Amino acid sequence: MRSVPEELVTTAGIEAVPAVRLDHVTKKFGDFTAVDDISLEVGENRFFALLGPSGCGKTTTLRIIGGFEEPTAGVVYLHGDDVTGLKPYRRPVNTVFQSYALFPHLTVWENVAFGLRRRRFDDAEIRRRVAEMLELVQLTGRENQKPGQLSGGQQQRVALARALINHPRVLLLDEPLGALDLKLRKEMQIELKRIQQEVGITFIHVTHDQEEAMTMADTIAVMNHGRIERLGSPTEIYEDPKTEFTASFLGASNLMEVQVVDGSAGRVALPGGDELRVPAGRLPAGERKAKVGVRPEKIRLVEPGSAVQGNTVTGRVVDASFIGVSTHYLVKTAPGQEMAVTVQNLEDHRFRPGDDVVCVWNPEHTFVVR
Amino acid sequence: MTTTAAVTGRRRWVPYLLMAPGGLWLLIFYFVPIARLVEVSLQSGIFPRYRFTWEVGNYLRLFTDFLPHLQRSLLYGLGATLIGLLIAYPLAYGIAFRGGRYKNLLLVLLLMPFLMPFLLRTLSWRIILADNGPVVEALRTVGLLGADGRLLATGVAVVAGITYNFLPFTTLPIYVSLEKIDRSLIEAANDLYASPVVAFWKVTFPLSMPGVVAGSLLTGIPAIGDYVNAELLGTPEQYMLGNVIQSRFLRVLDYPSAAALSFSLMLAILLILIPYIRATGTEDLVA
Ligand SMILES: Nc1ncnc2c1ncn2[C@@H]1O[C@H](COP(=O)(O)OP(=O)(O)OP(=O)(O)O)[C@@H](O)[C@H]1O
Numbered sequence: 001m002r003s004v005p006e007e008l009v010t011t012a013g014i015e016a017v018p019a020v021r022l023d024h025v026t027k028k029f030g031d032f033t034a035v036d037d038i039s040l041e042v043g044e045n046r047f048f049a050l051l052g053p054s055g056c057g058k059t060t061t062l063r064i065i066g067g068f069e070e071p072t073a074g075v076v077y078l079h080g081d082d083v084t085g086l087k088p089y090r091r092p093v094n095t096v097f098q099s100y101a102l103f104p105h106l107t108v109w110e111n112v113a114f115g116l117r118r119r120r121f122d123d124a125e126i127r128r129r130v131a132e133m134l135e136l137v138q139l140t141g142r143e144n145q146k147p148g149q150l151s152g153g154q155q156q157r158v159a160l161a162r163a164l165i166n167h168p169r170v171l172l173l174d175e176p177l178g179a180l181d182l183k184l185r186k187e188m189q190i191e192l193k194r195i196q197q198e199v200g201i202t203f204i205h206v207t208h209d210q211e212e213a214m215t216m217a218d219t220i221a222v223m224n225h226g227r228i229e230r231l232g233s234p235t236e237i238y239e240d241p242k243t244e245f246t247a248s249f250l251g252a253s254n255l256m257e258v259q260v261v262d263g264s265a266g267r268v269a270l271p272g273g274d275e276l277r278v279p280a281g282r283l284p285a286g287e288r289k290a291k292v293g294v295r296p297e298k299i300r301l302v303e304p305g306s307a308v309q310g311n312t313v314t315g316r317v318v319d320a321s322f323i324g325v326s327t328h329y330l331v332k333t334a335p336g337q338e339m340a341v342t343v344q345n346l347e348d349h350r351f352r353p354g355d356d357v358v359c360v361w362n363p364e365h366t367f368v369v370r
Numbered sequence: 371m372t373t374t375a376a377v378t379g380r381r382r383w384v385p386y387l388l389m390a391p392g393g394l395w396l397l398i399f400y401f402v403p404i405a406r407l408v409e410v411s412l413q414s415g416i417f418p419r420y421r422f423t424w425e426v427g428n429y430l431r432l433f434t435d436f437l438p439h440l441q442r443s444l445l446y447g448l449g450a451t452l453i454g455l456l457i458a459y460p461l462a463y464g465i466a467f468r469g470g471r472y473k474n475l476l477l478v479l480l481l482m483p484f485l486m487p488f489l490l491r492t493l494s495w496r497i498i499l500a501d502n503g504p505v506v507e508a509l510r511t512v513g514l515l516g517a518d519g520r521l522l523a524t525g526v527a528v529v530a531g532i533t534y535n536f537l538p539f540t541t542l543p544i545y546v547s548l549e550k551i552d553r554s555l556i557e558a559a560n561d562l563y564a565s566p567v568v569a570f571w572k573v574t575f576p577l578s579m580p581g582v583v584a585g586s587l588l589t590g591i592p593a594i595g596d597y598v599n600a601e602l603l604g605t606p607e608q609y610m611l612g613n614v615i616q617s618r619f620l621r622v623l624d625y626p627s628a629a630a631l632s633f634s635l636m637l638a639i640l641l642i643l644i645p646y647i648r649a650t651g652t653e654d655l656v657a
């Protein structure tokens with residue numbers, strides 16, 4: 001493996017070297033392109049999520065970083081070193097596999113010690129670090145059990161401990177919480193985030209659960225058909241998804257087809273003629289038509305005739321469902337579209353199906369998608 | 371309350387009920403014959419009049435007359451099992467891990483020779499190992515065998531025959547246990563700094579132990595008791611205990627000593643088996 005150039009180590013420039021860099025990476029299986037020309041950088045100590053629907057190429061991308069799959073084209077860098085042809089056992093990364101892949105014939109202790117043993121650490125050191133690690137994942141006392149005797153959540157933590165104990169510079173996690181029930185998953189999300197902050201290692205976390213990605217990651221790459229659709233912080237990609245796929249994958253997005261009235265001023269018109277405003281600069285230049293959207297929780301409902309500011313669309317409530325923390329409405333708008341609206345239960349007044357209403361939102365919350 | 375008690379009562383009986391046909395089979399065709407074998411082994415007299423007299427002398431003949439045969443049985447049988455394992459493991463590994471879409475074809479090819487009758491297969495080894503046959507010629511040329519050295523009618527031929535005849539029984543269980551191994555376990559080992567060789571010894575091999583044990587038992591037990599290979603590929607010099615039992619039963623018609631030798635061989639195999647299974651501890655692996 002090539003080492004980091006001297007001048008980078010001695011200057012503050014080391015921070016500029018990303019932990020992982022993919023440069024135009026493509027992976028084909030026969031004629032099928034599983035990963036299509038992906039380029040991305042993951043900074044040191046980041047919690048990075050690869051988010052996308054089933055079959056979009058998340059696992060394949062992760063396996064390319066781990067060295068289990070050779071890219072058809074492109075280069076993989078770990079901390080600035082080209083590792084493209086390097087075998088997995090020579091890469092400073094460790095993986096938590098989708099199915100955990102715990103060694104069934106070894107005890108919990110032996111599973112966790114496996115990596116250190118291969119690297120010939122001395123026994124005292126191994127014992128100390130395994131004990132420390134089992135404490136971190138709260139499995140002290142289970143040393144002598146076999147993986148088959150543990151619950152799903154415990155197995156998941158053994159898999160995590162087995163990878164983390166090697167102090168990898170990058171930890172790859174392939175849907176590590178996929179097999180857990182909802183409550184345990186929520187707990188482990190917080191737990192994983194805590195551990196990541198505690199050990200200060202770059203995590204690349206694959207998931208198809210957008211809520212999980214948003215809770216845990218500080219950067220998310222949304223993947224679709226082997227490509228990265230959108231990359232950014234959870235708020236960025238949620239508030240301004242930029243593509244129709246990202247918008248709808250991250251939640252309800254009330255997309256509307258509009259005519260551009262004045263692109264530079266951010267003025268657009270709905271088919272019925274009502275005008276909406278969009279933050280200037282979001283509209284693509286020179287286009288006559290566009291698609292805009294707004295998240296359900298950004299919309300307020302008021303009675304017709306109320307004095308309001310912002311974007312307004314009139315409509316009629318077709319469905320209202322009270323779910324405790326909020327009320328979900330479905331509003332049929334004048335242009336003949338349905339809008340999802342989530343309203344916090346701050347006031348006693350609730351609308352009923354059949355009521356005429358006006359949907360109001362801040363123009364800043366309107367996004368434009370391709 | 372009474373209904374649940376009745377249901378659990380019935381549930382408790384179902385497994386025994388399911389075991390009944392097999393149990394009955396074993397009782398009639400296994401335990402009864404063995405009891406009869408023990409009884410015959412303690413008889414004395416002259417054919418056809420044998421009477422039960424607690425004749426322990428039948429067993430002593432194993433040590434006075436047939437000790438070399440017992441030794442050969444163990445040597446040839448265990449030797450063939452060991453050589454069989456050394457051949458079968460790489461074979462099974464190759465099919466399971468490198469066979470790709472030809473896996474089934476390769477398995478069929480492995481079994482193909484065994485569509486031919488057992489006797490014919492063994493006899494064909496006489497041609498292969500014959501004094502002027504290709505194998506002997508080749509070994510003579512490279513000097514591994516002297517000018518008048520031979521293979522047929524030696525222990526080598528007998529062990530070769532046994533090894534060959536039991537090879538599928540060694541290979542198939544190993545193949546099955548290798549095939550069952552989750553490939554992500556090997557990737558996990560690679561991920562944890564194990565090179566392919568280390569991953570094999572630390573993960574693949576231990577996980578294939580149930581197959582190794584099953585294969586060696588399926589081969590070893592009948593191999594120790596075998597007599598056909600020694601008869602067709604060897605001479606009386608190579609005869610194993612199986613040959614003695616066969617001739618005592620069918621030619622000499624000395625049933626008591628034949629029975630005593632049979633029973634002794636069973637005990638000998640059992641004595642080898644118990645420590646072997648203990649040492650390999652497969653019950654841990656299947657859990
Ligand atoms: N070894 C392979 N041979 C052929 N096709 C493959 C191989 N591995 C993956 N694929 C294909 O590549 C595509 C992407 O697979 P990948 O496992 O990366 O998806 P994923 O995003 O992880 O999906 P999931 O959420 O279901 O795990 C799939 O269509 C899959 O069928």
Ligand SMILES: [Mg+2]
Pocket residue numbers: 058059060098174
């Ligand atoms: Mg996957």
